[in-house]
Amino acid sequence: MEKSFVKNSLFSTPLFEFNNLALANELRSYLTSLKIDGIESRVAKHIKHNMSESKFNLFNSDEKIIKTTRAYIASCIKDLLNNLTSRDDDYKIAFSESWYHIGGKNSSHDVHAHINCSWCGIYYIDSGDKNKGGQTFFCNPIFSNFLDLGTLHHNDTEHIVTPEDGKLILFPSYLKHFQSLYTGETERIVIAFNSSIIEKF
Numbered sequence: 253m254e255k256s257f258v259k260n261s262l263f264s265t266p267l268f269e270f271n272n273l274a275l276a277n278e279l280r281s282y283l284t285s286l287k288i289d290g291i292e293s294r295v296a297k298h299i300k301h302n303m304s305e306s307k308f309n310l311f312n313s314d315e316k317i318i319k320t321t322r323a324y325i326a327s328c329i330k331d332l333l334n335n336l337t338s339r340d341d342d343y344k345i346a347f348s349e350s351w352y353h354i355g356g357k358n359s360s361h362d363v364h365a366h367i368n369c370s371w372c373g374i375y376y377i378d379s380g381d382k383n384k385g386g387q388t389f390f391c392n393p394i395f396s397n398f399l400d401l402g403t404l405h406h407n408d409t410e411h412i413v414t415p416e417d418g419k420l421i422l423f424p425s426y427l428k429h430f431q432s433l434y435t436g437e438t439e440r441i442v443i444a445f446n447s448s449i450i451e452k453f
């Protein structure tokens with residue numbers, strides 16, 4: 253007897269990965285020329301350990317490298333939206349908050365989600381020393397109340413992203429995540445941002 257079935261992917265979580273190493277290298281030079289001291293954003297200081305953080309207005313700058321970064325990331329967000337909708341639309345995208353971290357030895361960032369935004373991103377500018385932790389863990393938003401062989405596939409606890417220079421991760425704002433303990437000596441540099449999709453053309 254023929255079997256026929258429809259696979260339904262309801263409630264899966266999209267997460268997109270891009271890479272732009274040349275831009276990350278330019279950003280590394282620019283960001284290290286800026287000096288930040290402590291958590292200048294003053295946001296959720298208690299969940300950020302052994303790291304410095306800029307104010308949340310990084311993308312407001314008129315510096316050429318920042319304008320280029322903003323345009324590149326906006327183009328990636330458009331690509332992901334068109335991928336999800338199977339269309340070829342243009343979008344007006346606003347970055348409500350944008351900042352960077354510099355993480356030293358034994359830095360970590362406890363679990364959190366980004367609020368008041370649509371798509372969020374993490375752009376690894378300098379991933380630091382290899383095999384010294386510091387991965388980004390995305391927590392599974394689906395929690396089954398029963399665990400057996402039938403529920404294992406949708407009950408995985410987390411998706412782990414290993415930082416690489418130039419890697420850009422775009423994720424929906426509801427997805428909780430954290431940065432595991434980084435024990436390397438080289439400082440890590442990571443840009444993060446929150447966006448809203450204002451208009452479609």
Ligand SMILES: [Fe+2]
Nearest residue numbers: 364366429444
């Ligand atoms: Fe985050």
